[in-house]
Amino acid sequence: MMTEVKLQINKIYNENCLETMGKMPDNFIDFVITSPPYDDLRNYNGFRFEFEKIASELYRILKKGGVMIWVVADATVDGSETGTSFKQALYFKEKVGFNLHDTMIYYKNNPMPQTGNRYHQHFEYMFALSKGSPKTFNPIKEPTKYTPPPPRKNRGKEGKLEYEKVMRTTHKKIGNVFFYSIGGGISTKDKIAYKHPAIFPEQLVYDQLYTWTNEGDLVYDPFIGSGTTAKVAHLMKRKWIGSEISEEYVKIAEQRIRDYIVDNLF
Numbered sequence: 001m002m003t004e005v006k007l008q009i010n011k012i013y014n015e016n017c018l019e020t021m022g023k024m025p026d027n028f029i030d031f032v033i034t035s036p037p038y039d040d041l042r043n044y045n046g047f048r049f050e051f052e053k054i055a056s057e058l059y060r061i062l063k064k065g066g067v068m069i070w071v072v073a074d075a076t077v078d079g080s081e082t083g084t085s086f087k088q089a090l091y092f093k094e095k096v097g098f099n100l101h102d103t104m105i106y107y108k109n110n111p112m113p114q115t116g117n118r119y120h121q122h123f124e125y126m127f128a129l130s131k132g133s134p135k136t137f138n139p140i141k142e143p144t145k146y147t148p149p150p151p152r153k154n155r156g157k158e159g160k161l162e163y164e165k166v167m168r169t170t171h172k173k174i175g176n177v178f179f180y181s182i183g184g185g186i187s188t189k190d191k192i193a194y195k196h197p198a199i200f201p202e203q204l205v206y207d208q209l210y211t212w213t214n215e216g217d218l219v220y221d222p223f224i225g226s227g228t229t230a231k232v233a234h235l236m237k238r239k240w241i242g243s244e245i246s247e248e249y250v251k252i253a254e255q256r257i258r259d260y261i262v263d264n265l266f
């Protein structure tokens with residue numbers, strides 16, 4: 001029996017993500033990328049979130065082989081880091097059933113400087129959690145130092161094989177630490193986005209979407225804030241859905257992405 005889906009695609013739902021996911025059937029979403037409001041680090045207009053319920057729902061709505069990128073760091077409370085990031089990653093793995101596929105790092109080239117007896121906080125975790133083995137992996141590659149002679153042209157199948165062999169020796173997949181410069185004018189050129197206190201660099205969303213999705217896939221961000229995931233997914237020809245509990249942020253996101261989205265979505 002087909003379940004009727006009561007959701008619009010390419011829309012930000014101004015509600016608790018639990019409500020949005022409640023309208024989704026099982027195995028519906030290809031890819032999730034998000035940054036949750038962890039450790040009450042910022043007061044996002046006073047909203048709180050129920051981690052355990054949300055974790056189970058995220059697993060339910062993700063397709064088999066789907067991947068979720070969960071971007072978190074820890075606050076320091078009473079002189080100690082909270083460890084929330086690890087607790088959440090282990091909860092996803094041990095209680096929910098996710099595969100902790102890769103603990104990746106979002107490295108900030110230019111973090112806020114820190115005073116006191118700690119080094120500058122340069123990174124956040126990007127936990128790549130999957131429902132079974134990831135169904136898509138398009139690794140980002142970089143050139144190797146070795147430069148072999150170019151392949152001979154026009155030799156049909158043999159030439160193609162030779163070309164692929166050269167590509168294998170001249171390019172290798174990059175490491176799981178992704179480097180980004182952040183801040184005004186760098187994370188995004190959209191001035192309005194900075195009315196939100198914690199935006200993703202657009203390049204981070206681009207790199208993760210490139211890696212784990214293909215054109216036409218359906219992407220979900222349960223805490224979409226200023227709409228970075230919507231904008232980048234749309235420009236990359238992925239379908240998307242977002243949830244954002246704060247009306248103020250939804251307005252910012254809608255205003256931000258309106259310019260990029262030509263097919264009259266709002």
Ligand SMILES: C[S@@+](CC[C@H](N)C(=O)[O-])C[C@H]1O[C@@H](n2cnc3c(N)ncnc32)[C@H](O)[C@@H]1O
Nearest residue numbers: 016017044049199200223224225226228244245
């Ligand atoms: C870290 S921010 C996300 C920022 C986003 N990645 C961007 O690029 O703008 C987390 C967002 O989650 C929202 N939020 C908090 N609890 C929520 C809930 N239960 N459902 C949906 N959104 C929620 C907050 O208002 C905040 O905008």
